[in-house]
Amino acid sequence: DAKTTQPNSMESNEEEPVHLPCNHSTISGTDYIHWYRQLPSQGPEYVIHGLTSNVNNRMASLAIAEDRKSSTLILHRATLRDAAVYYCILRGGSQGNLIFGKGTKLSVKP
Amino acid sequence: DAGITQSPRHKVTETGTPVTLRCHQTENHRYMYWYRQDPGHGLRLIHYSYGVKDTDKGEVSDGYSVSRSKTEDFLLTLESATSSQTSVYFCAIKGTSGRVNEQYFGPGTRLTVT
Secondary structure (H helix, E strand, O other), X not given: OOOOEOOOEEEEEOOOOEEEEXXXXXXXXXXXXXXXXXXXXXXXXXXXXXXXOOEEOOOOEXXXXXXXXXXXXXXXXOOHHHOEEEEEEOOOOOOOOOOOOOXXXXXXXX | OOOEEEXXXXXXXXXXXOEEEEEEEOOOOOEEEEEEEEOOOEEEEEEEEEXXXXXXXXXXXXOEEEEEEEOOEEEEEEOOOOHHHOEEEEEEEEOOOOXXXXXXXXXXXXXXXX
């Protein structure tokens, strides 16, 4: 399974944009890039996914490098509720399960 | 809201007792997963199901069994609970077998084995 690398932690101020990076230099041509987040004391929550083009939804935007070896999750205006661990995940295990790394713990300061 | 509930949400039990955790979905999804989350390990797959009566083992299946007699319910059983099974258990559902791995998780069950 292709590996992802994320910073352990990041800080942001409330109402400012946040760019969460992920490196995945061994990604295969057919792997989708998924982002999940886990709020404190909750289950993981799907955020967004993409293959080659940048993607937007109501929660976030996903910017994918042209060579697909890295991606960035963009929260346009961080709120206190966005404080969570963010996971960048490629396709997953052979059983269709998600393989979670350590993710990036995002702290949001008021 | 993906329509996934887990019960119980919290449970304390004694070593050696059987425990069953329930995952219920209202979305009619084919694939269901049980994960456990422990500090320092992230989420790990215990068992999964790809249809009624179709289940298979995951990475950390020892000491656990599962059953799926209806599409909407996926049960996880600890036949004889041990302290090493103290964990937070999450159920997840997935609608398709395609390359997009969009899963929706339940709220979790916090299990303590004393």
